[in-house]
Amino acid sequence: MTAPMLISLEVNGECVDAHVLPRLNLADFLREHLKLTGTHIGCEHGVCGACTVRMNGEIVRSCLMLAVQTHGASVVTIEGLSDSGEIADLQAAFRDRNALQCGFCTPGMLVAAQDFLKQETEPDRERIREHLSGNYCRCTGYQAIVDAVETTARARMGRKP
Amino acid sequence: MKASAFSYARATSVANALELLVAHGDRAKVLSGGQSLMPAMNLRLISPELIVDIGEITELRGIAVRDGVLSIGALTRHVDLLRSPEIAAHAPLLTEAVAHVAHPAIRNRGTLGGSLAHADPASELPACMVALNASIIVRGQTGERRITAGDFFTGIYETALSAQELLVAVELPVAQKNSAHFFHEFARRHGDYAIAGVAARAIVQGGLFTDLRTAFFAVGGRPILAKAAAKLVNVGITPALLSEASAALGEELDPQDDQQASAAMRQHLAKMLLARCASALLGRPDLTAGGPV
Numbered sequence: 001m002t003a004p005m006l007i008s009l010e011v012n013g014e015c016v017d018a019h020v021l022p023r024l025n026l027a028d029f030l031r032e033h034l035k036l037t038g039t040h041i042g043c044e045h046g047v048c049g050a051c052t053v054r055m056n057g058e059i060v061r062s063c064l065m066l067a068v069q070t071h072g073a074s075v076v077t078i079e080g081l082s083d084s085g086e087i088a089d090l091q092a093a094f095r096d097r098n099a100l101q102c103g104f105c106t107p108g109m110l111v112a113a114q115d116f117l118k119q120e121t122e123p124d125r126e127r128i129r130e131h132l133s134g135n136y137c138r139c140t141g142y143q144a145i146v147d148a149v150e151t152t153a154r155a156r157m158g159r160k161p
Numbered sequence: 162m163k164a165s166a167f168s169y170a171r172a173t174s175v176a177n178a179l180e181l182l183v184a185h186g187d188r189a190k191v192l193s194g195g196q197s198l199m200p201a202m203n204l205r206l207i208s209p210e211l212i213v214d215i216g217e218i219t220e221l222r223g224i225a226v227r228d229g230v231l232s233i234g235a236l237t238r239h240v241d242l243l244r245s246p247e248i249a250a251h252a253p254l255l256t257e258a259v260a261h262v263a264h265p266a267i268r269n270r271g272t273l274g275g276s277l278a279h280a281d282p283a284s285e286l287p288a289c290m291v292a293l294n295a296s297i298i299v300r301g302q303t304g305e306r307r308i309t310a311g312d313f314f315t316g317i318y319e320t321a322l323s324a325q326e327l328l329v330a331v332e333l334p335v336a337q338k339n340s341a342h343f344f345h346e347f348a349r350r351h352g353d354y355a356i357a358g359v360a361a362r363a364i365v366q367g368g369l370f371t372d373l374r375t376a377f378f379a380v381g382g383r384p385i386l387a388k389a390a391a392k393l394v395n396v397g398i399t400p401a402l403l404s405e406a407s408a409a410l411g412e413e414l415d416p417q418d419d420q421q422a423s424a425a426m427r428q429h430l431a432k433m434l435l436a437r438c439a440s441a442l443l444g445r446p447d448l449t450a451g452g453p454v
Contacts, residue, residue: 064196069214
């Protein structure tokens with residue numbers, strides 16, 4: 001049973017079939033097998049949030065999931081969110097507010113921020129901080145990131161920033 | 162780091178999972194949400210030979226209320242607990258506590274059964290189970306055992322569950338009319354493991370506690386149901402009595418030092434928590450008005 005197993009899943013809207021070893025985690029599967037390197041790997045034990053992706057509509061840590069567990073699932077990575085235009089306004093707000101410096105945490109941060117924006121319409125800074133508390137940024141001090149998410153929430157509500 | 166190589170089996174039923182666990186014993190590990198198991202494997206703290214994935218066993222999901230008993234399936238995720246109207250109505254302590262468990266992405270995967278079987282002394286849900294006097298239901302090939310939460314947790318990452326058994330559900334008495342609850346934890350940052358915390362459930366009648374169960378976590382190897390709380394039951398509480406109970410709590414606890422906090426600090430925080438808990442549950446701000454007790 002340590003032999004490769006066949007998995008079939010959907011990644012960014014495309015069907016993918018692959019043979020993977022049980023030990024392979026989802027983050028490595030996305031990066032190494034599918035060459036979707038936007039998903040970053042920081043701590044590999046669920047603390048930093050850089051590997052956050054969307055699975056079946058909910059955010060998860062791709063370093064804490066085995067690729068074999070995603071059989072039959074639908075996974076959306078930062079590439080999918082970016083290419084579809086779903087987060088174009090959020091990305092623009094990050095850029096405008098300098099909410100990224102080295103950029104390592106940014107894909108996970110955007111995936112988690114979009115999850116917040118889908119669930120909550122009020123741009124409450126405390127709630128934004130709470131929702132992003134599982135995503136570490138070592139450059140910005142978070143202020144600019146919270147600003148960018150807040151600006152996007154306001155814009156989506158039809159208000160002026 | 163990456164997990165070392167292992168074999169993987171996707172269990173199709175509880176019976177199938179038990180067959181695998183009986184066949185492989187200690188060499189196998191049950192994968193539920195994986196939010197504690199996967200970090201431990203990635204850090205190579207454990208290297209099981211076989212992973213038994215129970216994630217697809219639908220009979221282990223769901224929340225039901227029957228005859229004054231709330232049943233929660235082992236695969237119920239933290240996010241399910243957080244959003245469930247049944248949990249909010251019948252075990253509001255859990256709704257409040259789950260918001261403190263890690264972060265949204267973790268809560269979307271982590272399960273109640275996984276958290277209880279893992280038995281991290283700093284985690285919230287084991288303490289809630291002790292405070293709520295839950296029964297933990299485990300199944301083996303010869304049948305089911307019901308274990309009181311107070312007996313289930315035996316030490317750091319240790320429980321009464323054997324390697325050949327599966328935790329299938331928990332059952333809790335639904336909250337009574339005069340029931341009140343309190344939850345608080347001290348952590349460095351939101352979502353971090355607690356330095357000290359308490360989960361409490363009380364029955365309050367005429368300004369008195371007729372029952373008070375306070376389960377402290379992160380201050381010992383397992384959740385500790387404070388005996389000192391008995392001093393506050395069926396008696397008019399004064400600041401002096403509260404400080405006597407706090408002192409007794411300090412005697413009961415034997416916390417460890419670590420990089421987060423010293424044993425003395427944990428003990429101090431636990432005493433503060435008992436005072437705040439009693440004050441909040443009785444609606445008596447005067448009990449903590451004198452500052453730290």
